[in-house]
Amino acid sequence: MLVLGIETSCDETGVALYDSEKGLLGDALYSQVKMHAEYGGVVPELASRDHVRKLIPLIREVCQQADLQLSDLDAVAYTSGPGLIGALMVGASTGRALALALGIPAIGVHHMEGHLLAPMLEESPPSFPFVALLVSGGHTQLVRVDGIGEYELLGESLDDAAGEAFDKAAKMMGMDYPGGPLIAKAAQTGDSSAYKFPRPMTDRPGLDFSFSGLKTFTLNTVEAAKDDEGKLDPQTLSNIAAAFEDAVVDTLAIKCKRALQHTGFKQLVIAGGVSANRKLREKLDEIVRKERSGLFYARPAFCTDNGAMIAYAGCQRLMAGESTGLAIQTRPRWPMDTLHPLGSEQPEGGAQRG
Ligand code: KG4
Ligand code: ZN
Numbered sequence: 001m002l003v004l005g006i007e008t009s010c011d012e013t014g015v016a017l018y019d020s021e022k023g024l025l026g027d028a029l030y031s032q033v034k035m036h037a038e039y040g041g042v043v044p045e046l047a048s049r050d051h052v053r054k055l056i057p058l059i060r061e062v063c064q065q066a067d068l069q070l071s072d073l074d075a076v077a078y079t080s081g082p083g084l085i086g087a088l089m090v091g092a093s094t095g096r097a098l099a100l101a102l103g104i105p106a107i108g109v110h111h112m113e114g115h116l117l118a119p120m121l122e123e124s125p126p127s128f129p130f131v132a133l134l135v136s137g138g139h140t141q142l143v144r145v146d147g148i149g150e151y152e153l154l155g156e157s158l159d160d161a162a163g164e165a166f167d168k169a170a171k172m173m174g175m176d177y178p179g180g181p182l183i184a185k186a187a188q189t190g191d192s193s194a195y196k197f198p199r200p201m202t203d204r205p206g207l208d209f210s211f212s213g214l215k216t217f218t219l220n221t222v223e224a225a226k227d228d229e230g231k232l233d234p235q236t237l238s239n240i241a242a243a244f245e246d247a248v249v250d251t252l253a254i255k256c257k258r259a260l261q262h263t264g265f266k267q268l269v270i271a272g273g274v275s276a277n278r279k280l281r282e283k284l285d286e287i288v289r290k291e292r293s294g295l296f297y298a299r300p301a302f303c304t305d306n307g308a309m310i311a312y313a314g315c316q317r318l319m320a321g322e323s324t325g326l327a328i329q330t331r332p333r334w335p336m337d338t339l340h341p342l343g344s345e346q347p348e349g350g351a352q353r354g
Helices: 033-037 044-066 085-102 111-121 162-172 179-187 212-225 234-263 278-290 307-319
Strands: 002-007 012-019 023-031 075-081 106-110 130-135 140-147 150-156 267-271 294-297
Touching: 002 044, 002 085, 002 307, 012 044, 012 307, 023 044, 023 307, 033 044, 044 085, 075 085, 075 111, 075 307, 085 106, 106 111, 106 307, 111 130, 111 140, 111 267, 111 307, 130 234, 140 234, 150 234, 162 179, 162 212, 162 234, 179 234, 179 278, 212 234, 234 267, 234 278, 267 278, 278 294
Parallel strands: 002 075, 075 106, 130 267, 267 294
Antiparallel strands: 002 012, 012 023, 130 140, 140 150
16 A cells, blocks of 8 residues: 655654555655744744645655656545644645545544654564653653554653753753754763753652753753853853753653553653654663663654654554545644554544544
8 A cells, every 4th residue: 555644743844655565665854944943933824834835846756756656646644633733734635635636545644643653664663562752842751552543641741841841941052943953962062960950750650751840940050150241151051951961861761661660561662853862762772771671763864753654654544444534634632542543443534533
């Protein structure tokens, strides 16, 4: 089954072609980050308009890459939530209309299910069941995964997501958006022991997270370290970046270890933009080795938003006989644990509930 995947939930237009037999055949991405950087965050209306400009050319590009025509497609998968409503509508209406014109099925995919399954596109994929840490700009969740659509939320952030904490801390340090990769870069030349940042909620039982206190701590540290002209010297900036990154990584790692022990599972999957973080991967690698478990993640380009994960996730559900009706539905808020197991009975109209 050849599936075109479309991702437009936030500030990246992603398109890919996934074939259930041959694997990934084409993949193209346009990132809007430069456009949003000057505003210090994503401007929803600008995001929607840019998806409109870029989506069709990217669909043409992946077809060319794979030397295929639209008429070769068996189905279309698009992100239908969660995300920015206007941005989602561009991908959903384009994907739905294209499928209608071609007389093939379409399916609305949950963005976080896409992230969760992205490591399945790698050479040594995990097998069910496993524990997943989903860490993106909008989500920080620990999930017990027994199969596609069989998700039990074990813990989540009570306030900011980990990626959001990176982005806000970066802003305080005078860095651009998105801040995660920039903090990671600055941290490389920093000494994390120069500051002692808290590890929020790690001294309490449970698997929830909280990053807002860390944000306040960062703001106070940055302000106290500024010179008389309100500037930070580069080494101090790197030290703060390293101490902040260590605090987030340690906090996530402590809860991952707890989740592995709680479930007794031997596989840990990390997905979403923050899973591209090298220090997080190194720290979790140490932990899984001690727990005699395995760590799985996608290549960096498939940790952040992309079309391949949507094509893959959509393909799995389509092959199980699911599809979404003709109505163009988007769900800006859509809890992942309301998804149904692969191929199980669906509500009328397709794969989306509510
Ligand atoms: O999954 P994603 O591309 O979009 C959402 O669904 O939110 O995640 C974007 C987030 C941003 O907050 C960004 O700062 C963060 O992932 N991120 C990183 C790194 N690369 C991206 N955070 C820390 N270290 C990185 N290397
Ligand atoms: Zn994402």
